[in-house]
Amino acid sequence: MKEQNPILQVKDLTVSFNAFAGKVQAVRGVNFDLNKGETLCIVGESGSGKSVTNKAIMGILSKNAVIERGEILYDGMDLTKLTEKQFCQIRGKRIAMVFQDPLSALNPIMKVGKQITETLRIHQNLSHEEARKSAIELMGAVGIPEPEKRFNQYPFQFSGGMRQRIVIVIALACNPEILICDEPTTALDVTIQSKILDLIKTLKKQRDLSVIFITHNMGVVANMADRICVMYAGKIVEFGTSDDIFYHPAHPYTWALLSAMPDSESRERLFSIPGAPPNMLMPPKGDAFAPRNLYALDIDFKEEPPFFRLSDTHYAATWLLHPYAPKVEMPQELRKRIERMIEEDKKYEQQ
C-alpha cells in the first residue's frame, strides 16, 4: 500500500434540516477521505444527500440546516466550527465549487469578466488590470475562443457548454486545492459533456487538484473516478476504487445503479429500482434500502449493517457479506455485462 495523505477528511458528518413537518435527516454519519490529487466520485439517486454533504464542506448550507455531529478536517481546521469570517478565507480560495446549472450559477445582469475578476480581487487583492489579465489568460486556458471579446459579454450570450466553462474559470481563479463539482454536466448535451469532462481532467493534472465529483451517471463515473462512494439515504453504502466498484460491486444498490443504464450491446429489459427513496423525516429502521431491495434479509429490517471489508480499499455495508448470510449472486445481466467488460479488456491488451 502506498502512503496516503488525505487532504480532506469527513468524519461522521450528520446534517439535518428543520422543516415545517419535522427534522429531515439528510446526511446520517458520512465518513470519507479525499487524498491529494485524486478524483473521488459520489454517486446516488437524487435525494441521497450527495449535494448536502458537499454544501457542508463548502459551508453554504441553508439557514435551517444543522450540523448535528461530526467534523470536516482540512489543513488542521475543523470546517464545521469556523465562523463565517474565517470561512471566507477558504471558500472560493482554497476549496471551490462548480455548480450543476451554469445558467442559474451565473449572475445574468453582470458581465462574465466582472464575475471572474470579483473572486480574484477579493482573495488576491489584484488591481483591475492584473485581474483582467489573469482572467483572460484563464479563459483561454479552458478553451474559450476570443477571450478578450468574451470578457465583456453577458452570460446569455454564451452557449451552455461555454457557460459551464465560465463557471469553471470562476472556481479555478484563485488556484484552489480542492474542486467540488456538483453534477457539472447533467444540464449539458453528450458531446459537450465529454468536452467538459476532458477539460476537468486536464485541469486536474495541470494544477494537481483534488476533485470531489458528484453525479448519478455511472458512465461519467467510469470516465472520471479514481475512487467511488455510493450514497443512499444519507449514508455511504459502498466505497472502493473504480475497479472495485465496476468489476466487483457488492451492495445490491450498486448492482441496481449499474444495471439501470442501457448497455450498448443488449436490448434486455432495463432493471429499475422499485419504489422510491425513503422519507428522510422518518428514516426506516435497519438498512434504509431494504424495502426496495430484492435480496433483503430479515435482519435488514431490524438492524443497520456495518461496513464489511472486501479488500484494503473496498468496503460495503450490507448484511449479505456477513459470514452467516445466504450466498447471493449479483443479477445475471450485470454479471454478463462485467464478463463482457473483462473480455473487452483482454482483447485490448492483446492488441
Add this chain to the structure above:
Amino acid sequence: MNNNEHDILLDVKDLHTHFTSGYGKNKVTVKAVNGVSFQVKKGETFGLVGESGCGKTTLGRTIIRLYNPTSGEVVFNGKTISGKKDGELQKFLTSNIAMVFQDPIASLNPRMTVQEIIAEGLKIKGIKDEAAVQRMVEESLYRVGLLPEHATRYPHEFSGGQRQRIGIARALIVKPTMVIADEPISALDVSIQAQVINVLNDLKKEMGLTILFIAHDLSVVKYFSDTIGVMYRGRIVEMGEADKVYRNPLHPYTKSLISSIPLPNPHGEKRRVRISYDPSLYHYDAAEKLQMRPVEEGHSILCTESEYAGYLEQAKAFS
C-alpha cells in the same frame, strides 16, 4: 426504399421550418429545420438524435403542428397534415398523434387533478359519459403502472418518474396511432429513466404504437429504436437501422456522437479516443451538392458526390 405504401405511417418530405425575428435589415432567419425527409413505418420506433439546437424538437412540433412549416409536406396515414390548419385537421391531429413532453413538471397543470389532466383529451374529443371517462382514466393509469386512487391527486404529490408516467397516460388515453416523445427521460434520474423506458417499451409491444423518439443521448436511442436518424444543424445527416448506424457509423458527426457517450466501463473509458467533429472540413455549406445517398441496405448518409465514394468503401470494408 422498397416498402409498401401501406406500411408507411408518417412521410415527411423536404420539410423546412424557419423562424424569423426583426424587420428590414435587422431581419434574421433561423433555419431550425432545413430540408428533412424521412419515413416512419407502422409500429416502428424512429429515434431522432442530435445536440441541443439542431432542430429535433422543432421537427417534432412541426409534425404535430404546434409550429407551421415554412415549406415541405407531411403525410400522415395518407392524409396531408402540413396544409392549412382548419378545425377538421386539428381534430384529425389531436385524435391520431399525441405528444409526451420533456419536462414533466412544466407540462402538467398544477391546478388540475390527475383525473382532469388525463381526461382532457377525451373531453375535447366530445366524450361526455362520466362513467366511461372514469373507466378509461383508470385503465390508462393502470397501463403506465399507477393506481386508480392516484386520479384524485395533484401533480405536485408525485415524484419525477410518476409525473412523466402521467404525461404518458395523458398521451395514450385518446388511443393515438403515433406518439411523439420529446426527450421524455432527459430530466429524470437514472433509476427513474429505466422505469420510463420500460413503460414505453411495454406499451409499444402491447398496443403496437408507432413512436417518434427524440433525445440527445444516443445510447438510450439505440436501446429503444428500430431506426435512427442523426440530426445536425436542421438536417438529417445519417439515417438507418439502429444496429447498422451504431456499429458502423459513417458520417463524422455520428462518429463523434458515439465516441462521446459515457459507458460504465472504467478501463474502456480511459482508452477511448474521442472524435470531435469540425463541420468546416466536410463542405457542410455547399448546400446544392448535398444529398441523402444510400450506402448499404437500410443505411443512408448525407454527403456530396465526391465524398460518396469514400463512404461506400468504408461501408464495404466494414461488412
